[in-house]
Amino acid sequence: MDSLDGLTYSRLEERLSAAGVNPVHAKPLFNRLHRKLLTGDLDEAETLPPPLRRWLASEEALPRCQLVPSAVTPSTDGYTHKYLLRLADGAEIESVLMGFPGRFTACLSTQVGCAMGCVFCATGQMGFSRHLRAGEIVGQAQYVARRLREMHGEPIRNIVLMGMGEPLHNFDPLMEALEILTDTRGLNIGPSRVAISTVGHVAGIYKLAEHPARYSLAVSLHGASDAERGALVPINQRWPLAELLKACRAYSERKRAKVFFAWTLIAGQNDSADHARRLGELLQGMNAHVNLIPLNPTEDFSGRPPDDASVRAFQQIVLDAGLPCTVRQRRGIDVAAGCGQLKSAGKRSSHGRNASCVR
Numbered sequence: 001m002d003s004l005d006g007l008t009y010s011r012l013e014e015r016l017s018a019a020g021v022n023p024v025h026a027k028p029l030f031n032r033l034h035r036k037l038l039t040g041d042l043d044e045a046e047t048l049p050p051p052l053r054r055w056l057a058s059e060e061a062l063p064r065c066q067l068v069p070s071a072v073t074p075s076t077d078g079y080t081h082k083y084l085l086r087l088a089d090g091a092e093i094e095s096v097l098m099g100f101p102g103r104f105t106a107c108l109s110t111q112v113g114c115a116m117g118c119v120f121c122a123t124g125q126m127g128f129s130r131h132l133r134a135g136e137i138v139g140q141a142q143y144v145a146r147r148l149r150e151m152h153g154e155p156i157r158n159i160v161l162m163g164m165g166e167p168l169h170n171f172d173p174l175m176e177a178l179e180i181l182t183d184t185r186g187l188n189i190g191p192s193r194v195a196i197s198t199v200g201h202v203a204g205i206y207k208l209a210e211h212p213a214r215y216s217l218a219v220s221l222h223g224a225s226d227a228e229r230g231a232l233v234p235i236n237q238r239w240p241l242a243e244l245l246k247a248c249r250a251y252s253e254r255k256r257a258k259v260f261f262a263w264t265l266i267a268g269q270n271d272s273a274d275h276a277r278r279l280g281e282l283l284q285g286m287n288a289h290v291n292l293i294p295l296n297p298t299e300d301f302s303g304r305p306p307d308d309a310s311v312r313a314f315q316q317i318v319l320d321a322g323l324p325c326t327v328r329q330r331r332g333i334d335v336a337a338g339c340g341q342l343k344s345a346g347k348r349s350s351h352g353r354n355a356s357c358v359r
């Protein structure tokens with residue numbers, strides 16, 4: 001059973017009805033949980049109606065999701081903070097606050113570990129432990145939103161599902177969490193400001209295409225052939241490039257939306273003019289945008305980012321192919337803001353490696 005924070009507005013109303021409490025009380029409760037982000041005991045809140053307080057104090061009431069900070073690492077850029085959060089069962093996940101005034105983003109995890117096994121990724125090397133529940137995904141956003149409010153007096157504007165785990169592998173809890181986070185009675189994040197970043201979970205892309213909400217879809221490519229891509233992301237064996245691109249085209253047409261493609265540039269591996277030309281060919285005719293991300297350099301992955309001139313030359317070839325293409329700034333390198341890096345750093349003696357998420 002999910003926590004109180006993990007109930008969508010309609011499920012909260014149902015839950016109150018089932019407990020014999022007037023569902024009209026969902027409104028003040030949802031407000032305290034998701035708009036005011038209050039952490040104190042709800043059952044002692046004077047402003048809540050007495051029947052609701054009685055229910056909250058009763059044994060039938062659901063517990064709240066408790067995420068305990070176990071490490072915080074600020075970046076030297078002053079804006080990026082990476083949080084290692086402990087869940088009720090002791091598992092640890094990472095959430096990141098990044099951006100700049102007026103445009104802060106919360107980067108959230110969706111799983112403890114990850115089953116996708118991308119070779120460059122510290123989380124992938126940990127293996128998969130479990131899916132996060134909706135309340136545990138919402139709890140991360142609440143935690144980051146509270147920290148942001150304390151530090152800069154601002155709300156979260158954007159959410160990216162780009163932390164630990166493959167978000168589309170945990171589809172239903174993720175959709176419930178996003179319904180809560182985009183609810184205008186709560187944190188009120190615009191659906192178009194939510195980006196779901198997948199390494200290529202084709203079944204999930206089709207499900208997302210049929211889902212009523214319209215979130216942004218970002219797909220990690222990194223290779224323009226099955227051999228190149230498969231060497232970096234094992235999911236390519238299950239869903240080869242042709243199937244992935246077919247799903248992306250279907251998504252784009254169904255949603256009438258642009259698909260964002262991430263390409264992490266690794267010097268000598270996927271950064272040549274030929275790679276850029278083949279990338280341009282693959283995406284021809286699709287409503288697509290390419291984001292180039294020079295690799296986050298880390299201790300235990302031998303790959304290195306290309307120099308600036310090579311990055312610009314790659315970008316120009318993609319632009320010349322008629323595709324919008326931007327180079328993304330690598331934020332928070334000094335806080336190991338690639339997925340799994342903070343957690344991995346703490347466990348290095350047992351894992352023995354730490355690499356970069358290039359999603």
Ligand code: SF4
Pocket residue numbers: 114115116117118121122123124125163164165166199339357358359
């Ligand atoms: S890059 Fe993302 S999908 Fe791949 S192993 Fe890491 S967390 Fe999982």
